[in-house]
Every structure is written in structure tokens, then in C-alpha cells.
Amino acid sequence: MISIVTPVYNEEGNVVYFHDEVTKVMKGVDMDYEIIYVNDGSKDRTDELIHQLADSDPHVRALTFARNFGHQIAITCGMDFAIGDAVITMDGDMQHPPELIPKLIEKWQEGYDIVQTIRTTTEDAGPVKKMTSAGYYAFINAISTTRVTPGGSDFRLMDRKALETFKKFREHSRFIRGIVGGLGFKQTSIEFEAPARHAGVSKFSMRKMLHFAMDGIITNSTLPLRMAFYIGVLAAVAGVLVILHVLYCVIAGQAVPGWATMTILISIFGSLNLMGLGIVGEYLGRIFEEAKNRPLYWLQDDTASHADNPYRETHDHL
Known part of the structure; x- marks a missing residue:
């Protein structure tokens, strides 16, 4: 089984289209699969839409945070609940192309434990963003003992044994790219060009990007x-x-x-x-x-706990 983990935050314009595209791709893959949507405290109709998807598609599980915990925590939550032999994490705004999923699976079947994707470019990225991104990766790799691949994204596949190791890392200030880079295991990468968002605008404001960058530096270097x-x-x-x-x-x-x-x-x-x-x-x-040792997150709702949800019948052992 393949688990696909997708954090969503105010993605009402993307989530249904994303789901249709991923479903088309997975129907061409000779494997069972599940899609886990983690609603990170959305203020629009995202939660309603992923619940509708869970009601109509037995492959879908919708997890809803009680409040916004952030992108990295949402990814972690989905990975905690994933039951697949391999887990693919990807964003739901179509900047992580679903058509790459078979290539990730192919590399996994070749024996790789972690298959990382690397953005060569992003269609809607301006010159300032490209320059600051390149400078940031150069800086963090200069001060850190763990290499962070320039252009690396949170679109990756992890084998179950690598995932179980990753789940032992429970720090609150999380920089998943740094954690995965330091896990070891047998890793490879696939390059791709990130298209523009299907709808909406990026949720990463300048403040969030700076906070994310600071987490990457502080969690990877003294x-x-x-x-x-x-x-x-x-x-x-x-x-x-x-x-x-x-x-x-x-x-x-x-x-x-x-x-x-x-x-x-x-x-x-x-x-x-x-x-x-x-x-x-x-x-x-x-x-x-x-x-303080607080939990990384807590849920308001889990569609797998609904008595009338088909996901419960299919995965009753949960």
C-alpha cells in the first residue's frame, strides 16, 4: 500500500482538482493506496470539501486540526497516521506534480528507502525569491553538519523503515528536510520543474518564510x-x-x-x-x-472514527 499525505490550509480552490488528478494517477498504479488530508486549521471550505471526499471515496481519510499548527506539523501528523508500506508527502496546490508519483514508486521498487524530489525551478518564482533561496541553502549547508539538498522540497517518498525512524524525532521546531537529510538510509533524488499554483496564492508569507528559515538554521546547527x-x-x-x-x-x-x-x-x-x-x-x-513536552498537535476530527465512513470499514484494524 502507498500512503499519500497532503497538508491543506485554505485550499478550497485546489483540493478537489488535486484529488481528481492524484486518483487518476493512482488508478494506473497496480497498488492499493490511501490519501490522507490534514486540514491545518483552514478558514475557508477546505474542511468541508475533504470530508465530502472522505464520504465518497473509501481511499480518503481526513484529519482536522483543532487549530493551525503549521505545515511541518501537518506533514508529521499525516505520517503518524499513515499505514502504507511507503509514504509520499506532497502539497495540494499542484506545485508537486502528481504525475511524478509513479517515478517515485519506481525508485522505491528499485531498492531506495527515501526518494527526494528537487525543484530545478518554479514557474511563478521571481528573481528575488530564487536568489534568496540559493543563498539560504548555501548558508545552511556551510554551518550545518547535515546537508540540506538545494531545491529540495517536502515532496518525497519514504519507505516504512525510514518512516518509523523519522517518527522518533518529536521536536516542535521542525525542519523536515534537515531531519530526512540526516536519517541516512539509501537515498536518491528526482528533479522536476514546479508549475504555478492551480488556484489561490501561496500561504507562505514573508514572516512564515523567515520563521521557517530560522527553524532550519537553529535545528541543524549550533x-x-x-x-x-x-x-x-x-x-x-x-x-x-x-x-x-x-x-x-x-x-x-x-x-x-x-x-x-x-x-x-x-x-x-x-x-x-x-x-x-x-x-x-x-x-x-x-x-x-x-x-514543556506538549503534544505536537491534537485533532478536532478524524473521518476514520465516523461510523458511516467507508474508510472505517476498509481499515477497521486502526
């Missing part, structure tokens, strides 16, 4: 902590040189009122202190979140 220390050392050396210069001016009788020097020093060391505290604060904040 180098920012070391950088704060090294910058502090350089600042201390610069401070000593400034002090020596001031002493020389005093001895040579060239001293002037020291307000300018004091202002410069306060500005330099004040900013460095705040920067260092900010970096340490980010790590402490993550530690605080993990120490």
Missing part, C-alpha cells in the same frame, strides 16, 4: 552560538585597540573630550551584546518549548 562568541572576541580586540589609541592620545597631549569615543564604544558593544543575547534567546526559547 554555529550561531559559536559565532556570537567569536564576534565577542573580535569586539574585545577592537576595544583594546581603541583603548590603546585613547591612552596614546592622552600621553601625547592630544586628548579631546571623550564623549565621541564613549558613544562609539557603547554603540559597538551594546549592539554586540544584544546580538549575542538574541541568538542565545532563540536557543533558550526552543529549549523552553521542548521542556
Whole structure:
């Protein structure tokens, strides 16, 4: 069996079309399958639509979060509930082409445990997004011991044994691409060109993208902590040189009122202190979140629990 996990957030214009396209592809694959939709607190008709799909299609299971938990947590939830021998995760906006599914399965049947897709380009991506994306991957790979493939997406296939290992990673600040990259196992990749969204607009605002980027950096490297220390050392050396210069001016009788020097020093060391505290604060904040040991998510509804849902009859052992 193949499990297809799809997180959805305000995708009323995409989810039915996506489902039809995936169903067409899976009918051409000689395997049983399930499609798990995880509604990440949508405000539109997405939840209603995936429940309709679950009522009409025995291959569908709809999970509904009690609130918005984020894209990475939604993917994790679907993988927790998946029962397939292999699990494919993909977005429901048609930027992850369903026609690639047979190729992922083919690579899995060749013996690969993880088949990762790599975006070579995105149709509706502007030059700024392409440049910042390339710079981000270069930076994170420079500071991390775990390589994150440039252009890698959350469109991938994982074998059951790789999935069971992945499910042991329960941190709240999740960067799945980094986790999967560090799992090991036998991995391969497939390149693709991401088309434009079928409908709607991207849900990744600038704020969300920056938060996602920060999660990727902090969860994969402690180098920012070391950088704060090294910058502090350089600042201390610069401070000593400034002090020596001031002493020389005093001895040579060239001293002037020291307000300018004091202002410069306060500005330099004040900013460095705040920067260092900010970096340490980010790590402490993550530690605080993990120490609370709260669940990653909780559900408002699961269509498999409905007595009249065909999914319950087909997968009653759940």
C-alpha cells in the first residue's frame, strides 16, 4: 500500500482538482493506496470539501486540526497516521506534480528507502525569491553538519523503515528536510520543474518564510552560538585597540573630550551584546518549548472514527 499525505490550509480552490488528478494517477498504479488530508486549521471550505471526499471515496481519510499548527506539523501528523508500506508527502496546490508519483514508486521498487524530489525551478518564482533561496541553502549547508539538498522540497517518498525512524524525532521546531537529510538510509533524488499554483496564492508569507528559515538554521546547527562568541572576541580586540589609541592620545597631549569615543564604544558593544543575547534567546526559547513536552498537535476530527465512513470499514484494524 502507498500512503499519500497532503497538508491543506485554505485550499478550497485546489483540493478537489488535486484529488481528481492524484486518483487518476493512482488508478494506473497496480497498488492499493490511501490519501490522507490534514486540514491545518483552514478558514475557508477546505474542511468541508475533504470530508465530502472522505464520504465518497473509501481511499480518503481526513484529519482536522483543532487549530493551525503549521505545515511541518501537518506533514508529521499525516505520517503518524499513515499505514502504507511507503509514504509520499506532497502539497495540494499542484506545485508537486502528481504525475511524478509513479517515478517515485519506481525508485522505491528499485531498492531506495527515501526518494527526494528537487525543484530545478518554479514557474511563478521571481528573481528575488530564487536568489534568496540559493543563498539560504548555501548558508545552511556551510554551518550545518547535515546537508540540506538545494531545491529540495517536502515532496518525497519514504519507505516504512525510514518512516518509523523519522517518527522518533518529536521536536516542535521542525525542519523536515534537515531531519530526512540526516536519517541516512539509501537515498536518491528526482528533479522536476514546479508549475504555478492551480488556484489561490501561496500561504507562505514573508514572516512564515523567515520563521521557517530560522527553524532550519537553529535545528541543524549550533554555529550561531559559536559565532556570537567569536564576534565577542573580535569586539574585545577592537576595544583594546581603541583603548590603546585613547591612552596614546592622552600621553601625547592630544586628548579631546571623550564623549565621541564613549558613544562609539557603547554603540559597538551594546549592539554586540544584544546580538549575542538574541541568538542565545532563540536557543533558550526552543529549549523552553521542548521542556514543556506538549503534544505536537491534537485533532478536532478524524473521518476514520465516523461510523458511516467507508474508510472505517476498509481499515477497521486502526
